[in-house]
Amino acid sequence: MTSVATRGARDLETFASEAEKWLATAVPARWRENRGRLAGKESDALRREWDRMLWKGGYSGLSIPAKFGGRGLGLAEEVVFHVLAGKVQAPDGFTRVGKTLVAPMLIKSGTPGQRETYLPPMMRGEEVWCQGFSEPEAGSDLAGIQTRARPVEGGYLLTGRKVWTSFAQHAQRCLVLAQTQPDAGRYRNLTMLLVDMAQPGITISDIRQISGAVHFAEVRFDDVFVSADDRVGADGEGWQVAMRVLGDERGGVETASRYVEIRSDLDLLLETVGDRPELAGHLRNLDVRAELLRWQLAKVVDREADADSAFQRSASVLKVMWSELWQDVTRLGLSTAPHTHREHWRYQYLEARAVSIYSGTNEIQRNILSERILGLPR
Ligand SMILES: Cc1cc2nc3c(=O)[nH]c(=O)nc-3n(C[C@H](O)[C@H](O)[C@H](O)COP(=O)(O)OP(=O)(O)OC[C@H]3O[C@@H](n4cnc5c(N)ncnc54)[C@H](O)[C@@H]3O)c2cc1C
Structure with missing residues (x-):
């Protein structure tokens, strides 16, 4: 990320005025006319399209370094863009979990191969990520999760149930915290995995919120294969990786x-x-x-x-x-x-x-x- 000292107030003003101009024409008319309250397939399609437009317009991954597909700017630009986007009621895309949680985590803790494979499609708005941490019996007490990833040749077989998983219905990939070493003791028994949602053995059920919106789902994993290449950090280091993710969240x-x-x-x-x-x-x-x-x-x-x-x-x-x-x-x-x-x-x-x-x-x-x-x- 460029340092604060090398970027001036004038750069930020230029950025804000360009972003304002872009937003003025980019936000789809249907979305604007309905004050962002479109529902169902039309809303989903517009939100997906918005993710791609952000990429084409140069507003995807503003604070992600350019070598990872972002714009290489800073927190100030992110804040300015979000304020301006909020003012014109721009859509909220589906790539938020990927860009704000998974990308910073992969930059800090992922392998070069994981960054190359996952960051570019995320920045282009082509791959949506969800976060599979919470379970029916483990929300605040995250260390108590029960989802198991059993080591097998070349990777793991994942079995368990995650709840309140935002964007799961739209996701191609999920960041999953699972137990890999049941005997290792609390905090040392967990591992972070990057899961392909197209693998066999995954069942997604919508959860409707009290407002009527459907923002999240329950996700069941039944012997889902995850390659060892898709483990973030070492086996048993999942708690430390999760804490880094939650820090960003x-x-x-x-x-x-x-x-x-x-x-x-x-x-x-x-x-x-x-x-x-x-x-x-x-x-x-x-x-x-x-x-x-x-x-x-x-x-x-x-x-x-x-x-x-x-x-x-x-x-x-x-x-x-x-x-x-x-x-x-x-x-x-x-x-x-x-x-x-x-x-x-x-x-x-x-x-x-x-x-x-x-x-x-x-x-x-x-x-x-x-x-x-x-x-x-x-
Ligand atoms: C809109 C929405 C989207 C979400 N998206 C995701 C997602 O994408 N991925 C994901 O993994 N999870 C997601 N969650 C789940 C969310 O992280 C959990 O709901 C949250 O961590 C609380 O866990 P819980 O629901 O199990 O409540 P519990 O942990 O059972 O808590 C119940 C009550 O007890 C209180 N409590 C618990 N422990 C303590 C303590 N030590 N000290 C004081 N009070 C305590 C809590 O504050 C709460 O009031 C989402 C939730 C919502 C509402």
């Missing part, structure tokens, strides 16, 4: 997209119920919290922070901040908004329920904060 870029959505919801509230004196204190509180979030993002854009900075390290703080703010905004919207906006608030309220659960629940984020940042005893 709790990273700050999602804050940028979410900030735009929260700001837009808050503006709608101010427009529709902003003149009600009994809500004035509540609205002011939400507005101040949104400003704090914007301020955090501005620090990145103003180059006071970059990938290895406090911004990235304080990802748990950001996650708690934006998720609870969005839930509070949608709760107020649902309970006070005029009936003309009721459908909007119903959907947003239900969607916002998930954000304090995924990428590690807010209780887990608070545990991380208290133990690793504040140094409090367990």
